[in-house]
Amino acid sequence: MKQTFGYLAILALLLVILTGWKGDGNNGVRKGEKMKDPQRTILAIGAHAGDMEIACGAVLAKQAQLGDRVVFLHLTLGEGGNPKMSAGKYGEQKRREALEVDSLLGGETIFGPYRDGELPNDETARKYVANVIRMVKPTDIITHWKNSIHPDHSNAHAVTMDAVLLASLPSVSTVTPYSKTEFPAWRGVRRILYTENWEDMEGYEPYIYVDVTESFDVWAKAVSKYEFIGGKISSFPYLNYYKSLATVRGAEGGYTHAVTFDIDKFEKKIRLRNLDQ
Numbered sequence: 001m002k003q004t005f006g007y008l009a010i011l012a013l014l015l016v017i018l019t020g021w022k023g024d025g026n027n028g029v030r031k032g033e034k035m036k037d038p039q040r041t042i043l044a045i046g047a048h049a050g051d052m053e054i055a056c057g058a059v060l061a062k063q064a065q066l067g068d069r070v071v072f073l074h075l076t077l078g079e080g081g082n083p084k085m086s087a088g089k090y091g092e093q094k095r096r097e098a099l100e101v102d103s104l105l106g107g108e109t110i111f112g113p114y115r116d117g118e119l120p121n122d123e124t125a126r127k128y129v130a131n132v133i134r135m136v137k138p139t140d141i142i143t144h145w146k147n148s149i150h151p152d153h154s155n156a157h158a159v160t161m162d163a164v165l166l167a168s169l170p171s172v173s174t175v176t177p178y179s180k181t182e183f184p185a186w187r188g189v190r191r192i193l194y195t196e197n198w199e200d201m202e203g204y205e206p207y208i209y210v211d212v213t214e215s216f217d218v219w220a221k222a223v224s225k226y227e228f229i230g231g232k233i234s235s236f237p238y239l240n241y242y243k244s245l246a247t248v249r250g251a252e253g254g255y256t257h258a259v260t261f262d263i264d265k266f267e268k269k270i271r272l273r274n275l276d277q
């Protein structure tokens with residue numbers, strides 16, 4: 001069964017290509033994109049509340065300012081991360097923080113039904129995420145890179161990849177104990193991006209550099225509303241790390257601040273008629 005879904009993940013990526021987006025050797029940005037593209041809907045799927053905001057919230061804030069719809073799906077609250085508080089109590093706090101931060105970044109929030117550290121890569125999870133994709137109708141999906149030191153992150157990646165395909169197939173029912181309403185099939189996902197996260201760096205290569213200079217301050221102020229990012233819970237210096245990373249990636253990309261994404265290897269094809277074009 002696991003292998004079957006491995007094939008499904010490959011099919012999902014092929015579907016993305018067939019339904020629109022093509023790696024064209026321009027760092028994932030199509031020519032004339034700004035003029036021709038309709039408004040995007042970006043669905044950012046993270047294992048824990050805070051993952052997507054800290055890693056790529058500056059891009060999402062910028063896109064929201066440009067008129068895109070931004071939706072966060074937090075598969076778990078990440079409620080197990082505070083040794084000084086019960087999971088129940090910290091979960092309530094994380095829920096409040098997520099709503100505030102996502103709103104400040106210009107996004108909407110969906111909370112998944114899973115518990116921190118127990119995100120499964122199973123059929124129900126795939127169908128749950130597929131149903132959210134059908135409901136939100138994203139053109140762009142952002143999620144974790146495939147490798148991670150945190151199993152919830154790598155499972156979030158795997159579940160999301162399979163869910164993109166399942167969401168597109170009208171014959172697939174996405175009713176689960178968590179999703180009573182089944183939405184119609186959606187095959188409008190044009191692009192899947194993997195965000196840069198300190199826990200997901202094995203094999204990650206920054207490929208797309210997005211200038212976040214304008215949204216940097218809004219992002220830093222917003223994500224600081226999460227207590228764990230502000231530095232009071234974890235010994236990991238989240239805010240300093242990601243601010244510094246944005247400076248480093250900015251220098252590499254020719255901007256003051258930048259956020260990077262990776263894409264699948266087979267999307268990195270550069271196609272030329274000859275060596276000049």
Ligand SMILES: [Zn+2]
Pocket residue numbers: 047048051078150153
């Ligand atoms: Zn996480």
